[in-house]
Amino acid sequence: MKEKQLLDLGVDPEDIEFAKELVENARAKGLNKKKVNRQLQLAVQKPEANFTNPYFGKLAQKVYQDRRFKERKEPAPWKIWGEDLPEQAVLQMKNACRLPISWRGALMADAHQGYGLPIGGVLATENAVIPYAVGVDIACRVKMTVFDSPAEDVDKNKDFLVDTLQKDTLFGIGKTFSKPHDHEVLQEDWSFSKVTKHIKPRAIKQLGSSGSGNHFVEFGELTVSQDTLGLQAGTYLAVLSHSGSRGAGSAVANHYSQLAMKLRPGLPKELQHLAWLTLDSEEGQEYWQAMELMGRYAAANHEIIHEKIIKSLGATPLLQIENHHNFAWKEVHDGRELIVHRKGATPAGKDDLGIIPGSMVNSCYVVRGKGDETSLSSAPHGAGRVMSRRKAKQLFNWTDVNQMIKSKNVTLLSAGLDEAPSVYKDIDMVMEYSNDLVEILACFQPRIVKMAEDGERPED
Template identity: 50%
Template sequence: MAKLKLRGKDLRNIGYPEGPVISVAITVMEQHYKHHGQADALGLLRQVLQNPEAFKSEEHLGRIAEKLIVEETAEIPLNETPLPYEVYGREFIDEGAIRQMDYAMRLPITAAGALMPDAHQGYGLPIGGVLAAKNAVIPYGVGVDIGCRMCLSIIDIPAEQLEKKASVFRRELIAGTVFGAGAEWKPRVDDAVLESPLFAEIGLLKHLQAKAAAQLSTSGSGNHFVEWGLVDMLEPWEGLVPGRYLALLSHSGSRGLGAQIAGYYTNLAREIRQLPREVQHLAWLDLDSEEGQEYWQAMNLAGNYASACHHHIHRRLIKAVGGALLARVENHHNFAWKEKHNGEELVVHRKGATPAGKGVMGVIPGSMTAPGFIVRGRGEAASLHSASHGAGRQMSRSKATQSFTGHALAKILAEHKVKLIGGGLDEAPGAYKNIAAVMAAQTSLVDVVGKFYPKIVRMAEAGGLRED
């Protein structure tokens, strides 16, 4: 007899409300009533829905009943004034981002925060915002693209070969990458991340494994890219001596897997925590709750998945051009970590911010024509050991599209000797802040170890919103 398989849609069709009860109900039924037929299982679930009080003392169905018995809760008040926080590069951060950060610093769970010089307005927590919370995780404090990250590989091919064999590097870049919402790589690649037991243990993830497998080793839209370029190492690192090297740099995240996790648990947090309208996107999950633990595990899985995507892309492209890896530096910049600050363990959310603990290496990109930076963190306490994740936008995508022309973009690309594949006016270099000014605003946060100059850039076709 086939084992019971339920979908959230099945439960919603019989009246179950959107939220944690659906995940709990599916788990309970598939674990403890797996030999029931679907009709019988749904009939039982309908009985629990109609009279949850009658089932709350039962061992298994009681878990479902508890989720259905909703107590009226008052709106959680914010603190009257925001906690103080450091702002880096205040002169080029928009008021919307400052206002959002002020609200975040009034949450009752907030312990500390900081705003990076590339910050701009987002949803809930501004992009470029760093927020430390007490025993709680905020799904939108991590962001939609969980585990969005940078990965830079320095390879053993002489740097001058990039220009001499530009057509080869361009051809392999096109052949070895796929971009955009819903994009899949064929044939599929294998990776240990797909074998995580969490895909079987967490209700939401059961229905996302196939999507994750199909999208493994692909890249997103918006400002995500894979590019060949040149690195100037300014000091010895990882066995490399100062000098010029050929390198591959990529920027992307956890694809549909991360987006689904972010959306589901944000909605769940908003149902559990009734917050004022201005901070509804900052609803949190207690880490000692079942929902908080589920999100924490799912978030870490999405981070591992994002890392695997980059590694497959790099392995494929480096092999295609006949190179070998010399050194690599990579980092998340949409994630949450458990860290100790001022002697207290806190959950540090970096939504568009680079980890910059003392000695920690990272990559801060510029734009399709501006250099990126290989950095070493200085462990600055006021920034919660963080730095910017890039130059940061200074205008919206729609404004950028209206402000620049294809001719102007082609001209600036030619001036910097950059070849662009895909991309669009929404990603024009002028849409971003001056990376030199951003870096100057955070000299107390990081030391520059090397610079990366993009030369052959691949992005998704024009358009495609992404918050990172």
């Protein structure tokens, strides 16, 4: 029996060779193909009821033992930054540290509830990757371009900058370009898995676009208080973007998350979204390859957005910085190679440059990582929500929100009410909690902001 047939019958990848042997033995003893398939399928699907099966009982026993959840004797150690973090986020982090694959964790000051691992959660595992601990918007990232133009241009050329954002950006789920952009990422192999092969045509049409939810492109003023980053102290015009791998990343995340949960049916309900794929399995290797491709695709989206804006402005970029979250990295900590998941958290290794945004009216910070090992060299990815989208829509109205935005000297072109500034934590407080993780080098103040239209389903 071929490997694909065994997989279709529900055999775990690590049990393929063992199952082949049992199938051969069963056929040699006269069991016909139809009965082999049926009994094998029962042994895999209901192992606890098939321990005494004369042909596949040993497989049933192995499957049952392998799929039983074996919790760590003691939770993996982890540390919290910040105070009064949401109870559900803290509980999710505690649960993640119960996994047998977990090594160490951290919870950032911008934490709030997510699927499986909380937003702001950092988890190091051994030889395993958790699709939902990476996140649905794989490799969501921020990128900043600083121009050789004074910040006063935000006011002097406001209409032109507004037109540039309207012309050079595209937001929203399902939105595609009628004339697709080209990029070297599209020349890569997308056929290594069914899901990436299937999603490529859509990815081509969405390349260079932004998502919805908290994704944005905005012009603003970057203030550098002392000579650093290769810039002289002063205030500059800059553009900042935030979005990820769009529909392609979502498809990859959903496919492999469902596959991981199918392969770990013995997990308790509260841990089901933390189902993992081992890196020495075909599925684990395939997901890792897909995740890294989505990382390059997300980077390409930002590259195209910034190239179009640079061309429209006719300005010279002095500096470009970018970093991503919702990803997993192979890193060495505690003297061993680990898989470090950062879901809504960013790398902050020694001297790593990064960007930590606030909200559409509040400061964003350019930072340098300090390489703090207790955080697994991580930092927050933003301000973090303090309420759900549903609650935000119940509490706020556009009349009050627009008045507040205008008082901050910000021009908002479009956004959802559930992205109102008050749904976010105080970014300065988040940064204060994180002063042992990063050093602040510069401050960006949004002035012209574009997000997806109100009513779009969130994609962040």
